[in-house]
Amino acid sequence: MKPTARIAIVGGGWAGLACAVELAAHGQAVSLFEAAKQLGGRARRVEWQGLAIDNGQHLLIGAYHETLRLLRLLSSDALLERRPLEFDQPPRFRLVLPKLPAPWHVAIGLAGARGLSWRDKLAAARFIHALKRQDYRLPADGPVRALLDRYGQTEALRRHLWEPICLAALNTPMAAASAQVFCHVLRDSLGGGRADSDLLLPRADLGRIFPDAAAAYLQAQGSQVRIEARIDGIEQHGQGFRLTGQTEVFSHVVCATHPAQLPGLLAALPELEPVTRLLADYAYQPIETLWLRFAEPLPCARPMLGLDDGPGQWLFERADLASGLASVVISAEGPHLEMSKPALLEAVLGQLRQALGPLPALRDHLSIVEKRATFAATPAMRRPGNATALPGLYLAGDHTQSDYPATLEGAVRSGVACARLILAEAETLR
Numbered sequence: 001m002k003p004t005a006r007i008a009i010v011g012g013g014w015a016g017l018a019c020a021v022e023l024a025a026h027g028q029a030v031s032l033f034e035a036a037k038q039l040g041g042r043a044r045r046v047e048w049q050g051l052a053i054d055n056g057q058h059l060l061i062g063a064y065h066e067t068l069r070l071l072r073l074l075s076s077d078a079l080l081e082r083r084p085l086e087f088d089q090p091p092r093f094r095l096v097l098p099k100l101p102a103p104w105h106v107a108i109g110l111a112g113a114r115g116l117s118w119r120d121k122l123a124a125a126r127f128i129h130a131l132k133r134q135d136y137r138l139p140a141d142g143p144v145r146a147l148l149d150r151y152g153q154t155e156a157l158r159r160h161l162w163e164p165i166c167l168a169a170l171n172t173p174m175a176a177a178s179a180q181v182f183c184h185v186l187r188d189s190l191g192g193g194r195a196d197s198d199l200l201l202p203r204a205d206l207g208r209i210f211p212d213a214a215a216a217y218l219q220a221q222g223s224q225v226r227i228e229a230r231i232d233g234i235e236q237h238g239q240g241f242r243l244t245g246q247t248e249v250f251s252h253v254v255c256a257t258h259p260a261q262l263p264g265l266l267a268a269l270p271e272l273e274p275v276t277r278l279l280a281d282y283a284y285q286p287i288e289t290l291w292l293r294f295a296e297p298l299p300c301a302r303p304m305l306g307l308d309d310g311p312g313q314w315l316f317e318r319a320d321l322a323s324g325l326a327s328v329v330i331s332a333e334g335p336h337l338e339m340s341k342p343a344l345l346e347a348v349l350g351q352l353r354q355a356l357g358p359l360p361a362l363r364d365h366l367s368i369v370e371k372r373a374t375f376a377a378t379p380a381m382r383r384p385g386n387a388t389a390l391p392g393l394y395l396a397g398d399h400t401q402s403d404y405p406a407t408l409e410g411a412v413r414s415g416v417a418c419a420r421l422i423l424a425e426a427e428t429l430r
Contacts, residue, residue, distance in 0.1 A: 005426055008033065008243060008250040010231045010265065013041020014408055015396040016256030017214040018415030021070055024221040026423055031250070032223065033243065035230035038207065039215055041258070042373060043408060045207030048291065048366055052205040055368050056289045057316050057327045059168065059304070062198035063188040064409040066416055067210075074213035080200040081303070089115075089306035090355045093160040102194045103132075120156045127151040128190060136187035138180050141379040144170075147179035164306055167313060167331040170377040170405040171285045178379045184403040201303055203320040234393070235268045241393065252425075254418045256396040260284070260372060271389045278382055282399070285332045287373035290348055294324035296360035298352075305355055311336035312348040315355070324360065328352075341367055374406030375399050386417045394418040 007023060009016045012034030020030045038044055046055045060067060060080060071077035084105075085097040093115035097105045106128065110121050130151060138147070144166050148158060163174055169185045170177045189197050202209055215225045233244040240249040255265060263276040290312070298317055305315045312328040319325065328348050330336050336344055345365060352359055375381075375398075383401045386394050396414045404410035 005251045005422065006240070006248065007031070007252045007254070007422060008241070008246075008248070009254045009256055009396075010234070010243065011041065011254075011256030011258075011396075012036070012039040012211070012225070012227075013256060013258075013397070013411065014043055014210060015041075015398065015411040015415040016254065017211060017218075018066070018070055018412040019254050019256060019396050019419045020218055020223060020225075020415075021073065021214050022416045022419035023422065024218050024223050025073060026419075028423070028426070029221070030218070030223045031248070032218065032225050033229040033231050033246075034225070034227050037228055039211035039225070039227070040207055041411075042370060043206050044211065045205045046368065049293075049364065051322050051325070052207065053291055053318075053321060053325075053327075053366075054202075054206045054289075056287050056370055056373065057314070057329045058202065058206060058408055060200035060202075060408060061189055061196065062200065063192050063196035064200070064407075064412075067409050067412045068200075070412060070416075071210065071213075074210070074217055076209050076213040079202065079204040079209045081203050083199045083201065083303075085109075085197045085199055086302055086304075087161070087164070087306060088302055088304075089160055089164075089308050092308060093306070095161070097194075097197055100194065102192065102196075105194045105197070106190050115160060116156055117154075120154045123152055123154055124157055124161065127153060128186070131183055131186060132191055136183040136191065138183060141178055141180040143379060144174040144177040144179050144182045147182070148174070159308075160306075164313065169407065171287060171331045171374040172377045172405075173332050173334070176376065176378055178377050178381060178405075180379070181377050181381075181403070181405050185405065188403075199304065201316075205321060232264065233268050234265060236390070252392045252394070252422050254394045254396050254415075254422075256415060256418075258372065259375065259397060259399040262395070269390060269393070272393075275384045275388065275395070278384055279399075281382075283376040283378070284372035285374050285376050286337070286369055286371050287332075288330040288336065288367060288369045290328040290330070290345070291366040291368070292326045292328065292348075293322065293363045293365065294326070294360040295363050297324055298326055298360065299356050300326075307348075307351045307355060309351060309354070310334070310347075311339070311344060312351045315352065324363070377405040386414060387421060394421060 009032045087095040095113040097109040300317045398406040398410035
């Protein structure tokens with residue numbers, strides 16, 4: 001298809017980049033505007049002591065089909081290490097899904113799980129089977145905690161399995177998290193094909209995995225990627241749109257910014273007032289990532305471990321970035337936000353000693369807090385669609401209407417959806 005539109009994408013996070021790459025792959029040149037000094041949005045590279053690390057530890061799974069498709073297009077999928085799901089929370093809990101066809105991989109994995117009684121295992125199996133029978137659809141949404149109560153999930157299951165999954169995927173405490181969105185996560189991971197539950201561990205910084213590769217691809221396809229190019233507003237101009245500070249008139253604009261920035265961006269477009277009112281009701285949840293650099297490699301048998309007895313929830317060994325480097329993730333709000341940084345560090349190191357034994361000397365550490373890392377995935381949450389009331393104007397981002405919570409796959413899917421809407425419109429105008 002020959003280029004038929006002038007397309008602007010405001011926001012260079014994973015949603016905006018996914019939209020741009022999908023359009024470029026179909027012959028459409030775009031102009032992408034990013035206000036920051038680097039691409040990636042809330043999943044980006046950070047420089048620390050000469051190292052390229054990430055602003056937060058992001059985990060992908062095999063069910064992220066759209067993300068994997070684009071990474072294959074960009075030849076950067078090799079930077080992910082695929083491993084069958086191993087959920088190890090030493091010394092109390094361990095779950096490994098074997099390489100067997102679905103659903104046997106989950107059934108055999110649960111049967112062999114360490115740290116669960118047979119009562120726990122049967123309760124988990126009945127829960128998953130019941131959700132599958134109703135196609136993972138609930139009659140009405142509610143909190144995850146109430147869903148687990150309804151299906152008799154034990155304290156051990158909540159502590160070692162369901163709460164870690166809820167916090168990792170929804171970044172919202174179980175008492176407030178949407179049970180329906182939680183069911184979607186279970187459907188596409190434990191309820192999907194065997195490979196869908198695989199862990200895809202980054203073996204490079206996030207910038208290399210997608211933003212850098214996407215920018216190189218876009219420029220090779222004749223698109224423009226403009227860094228440190230802040231767009232503060234969008235106005236209608238004839239049959240198109242003009243971005244503040246820019247002279248071009250665009251036939252199509254995709255807004256792929258953080259949802260908290262959209263009300264200001266759309267202020268001059270009264271037709272989109274319902275969207276801005278909807279976004280005003282959003283609440284947000286933080287993620288804190290504690291980067292630790294030890295004098296020697298940690299004695300980790302696996303690159304990812306669950307941590308018990310808080311505040312840390314997950315430990316990731318990151319020797320791919322530097323020897324002795326690790327990150328600890330703390331999702332959602334909680335008491336850790338009230339702790340001093342020295343107290344938090346000591347508590348996390350205590351968890352690591354409990355899980356691993358004696359630790360090497362700690363050389364340095366860094367705490368990165370994304371205060372509005374994700375929207376709070378609460379029950380019956382209303383989310384805007386990708387198309388808007390103004391033809392030619394679209395919304396992309398993990399906050400738009402989707403089965404998914406605020407994940408990289410949700411962001412990528414939204415960007416691809418916007419691209420396909422534009423391509424379909426361009427096809428009808430030929």
